[in-house]
Amino acid sequence: MSFACLLYPIVVPYVMTLNGIFLSKEKKKELEKELEKLVTHGRKEMAEKLAKARELALSDDEEEFILTIEEKHKLEDRIVEIRNVLFKARVTKKECRVLADVGSEVVVAHKETVIVFKLVSSVEVDPSKNKVSVKSKVGKKLQGLRVGKKVKLPNAKGKEIEYRVLYVC
Numbered sequence: 001m002s003f004a005c006l007l008y009p010i011v012v013p014y015v016m017t018l019n020g021i022f023l024s025k026e027k028k029k030e031l032e033k034e035l036e037k038l039v040t041h042g043r044k045e046m047a048e049k050l051a052k053a054r055e056l057a058l059s060d061d062e063e064e065f066i067l068t069i070e071e072k073h074k075l076e077d078r079i080v081e082i083r084n085v086l087f088k089a090r091v092t093k094k095e096c097r098v099l100a101d102v103g104s105e106v107v108v109a110h111k112e113t114v115i116v117f118k119l120v121s122s123v124e125v126d127p128s129k130n131k132v133s134v135k136s137k138v139g140k141k142l143q144g145l146r147v148g149k150k151v152k153l154p155n156a157k158g159k160e161i162e163y164r165v166l167y168v169c
Helices: 003-016 025-059 062-088 137-142
Strands: 021-023 089-091 105-110 113-120 131-133 150-154 160-168
Touching: 021 025, 021 062, 025 062, 025 089, 062 089, 113 137, 131 137, 137 150
Parallel strands: 021 089, 113 131
Antiparallel strands: 105 113, 105 160, 150 160
């Protein structure tokens, strides 16, 4: 297998999205910290682990050496992935907008139920914190809305409920 074949699954998704990836300042800092940790500590630990596995491979245990090499490839793949995301990252600004877009918090209400959604890129999605991708069904419905507009969103059972937009920032 050629070296290019090994890189294909990692590089191609980012090459195809030339427009950039929107990130919050927090997510960008989180990725920068992870990258620094992987490059400094991760690579150092991996080098030590690889040296031990190489010694074992000389005696008779090549399986440990092969597993360590695979682990090293995963580490390097993650480093490349984070660098690609950071290279394409465009930080969203925390300012109120008229229309909901990437980085916006959208507050919607139905009767006594109030939900706060944060529109994010696919890199930052976190359903537990109501961070929805602008490419998701809910994100597409919320994108471009203004205060006072109505939108139908699915509830936990999948039933469409009409919500009113109370706030966009």
